[in-house]
Amino acid sequence: MRVPLYAHGVREPLHTPASPRGRCLQDDFIRGLQLMTDKNMPFDACVRVDELDDLAQACEQVPEATVIVDHMGNISDLHNLESSSDALHRLGELPNVYVKVSGYPTDDPRFVSTLLDLAQAAFSSKRLLYASNWPVVGLYADFDSHLSILLNRFAGDDDFFLNNARNAYHIVERKIS
Numbered sequence: 001m002r003v004p005l006y007a008h009g010v011r012e013p014l015h016t017p018a019s020p021r022g023r024c025l026q027d028d029f030i031r032g033l034q035l036m037t038d039k040n041m042p043f044d045a046c047v048r049v050d051e052l053d054d055l056a057q058a059c060e061q062v063p064e065a066t067v068i069v070d071h072m073g074n075i076s077d078l079h080n081l082e083s084s085s086d087a088l089h090r091l092g093e094l095p096n097v098y099v100k101v102s103g104y105p106t107d108d109p110r111f112v113s114t115l116l117d118l119a120q121a122a123f124s125s126k127r128l129l130y131a132s133n134w135p136v137v138g139l140y141a142d143f144d145s146h147l148s149i150l151l152n153r154f155a156g157d158d159d160f161f162l163n164n165a166r167n168a169y170h171i172v173e174r175k176i177s
Helices: 027-038 049-061 070-074 078-093 109-122 143-154 158-168
Strands: 010-013 043-046 067-069 097-101 128-130
Touching (some): 027 049, 067 070, 109 143, 143 158
Parallel strands (some): 010 043, 067 097
């Protein structure tokens, strides 16, 4: 794998048909996660919802790894939410695992509220990241409703909208002189 010089992380799409089930439990994946940790690089994990437990197992093997769970673990309904709750809590127990708050449908306010409650209970408020998922958000919600829900819940929270991403991706402000 070639990583650009100024990359702040790596993402391997584990949710696509091309990715074999259980990929994040394979030895070479665990070695890669350890190598990224050694290089102080975060890993963005976009997994199938039914493989969140696998991701938790992988992260438990390399607990010092910085991992960002993309799209709220691809949880899209109350059934997925209930079946994924334990895995999200396990991921949330690891101090370097973050979750991007994006990727869920907004047409069921009860589901969205329960999902956000779960994310806030499982993860420290310092490990929740805003992500617009634009323009893909148009496949499952409209951008305005997605953003409005998050503004109502996290208004004025600079950690959620800015600082947590800086921490997760190890981004420092560069002063140009």
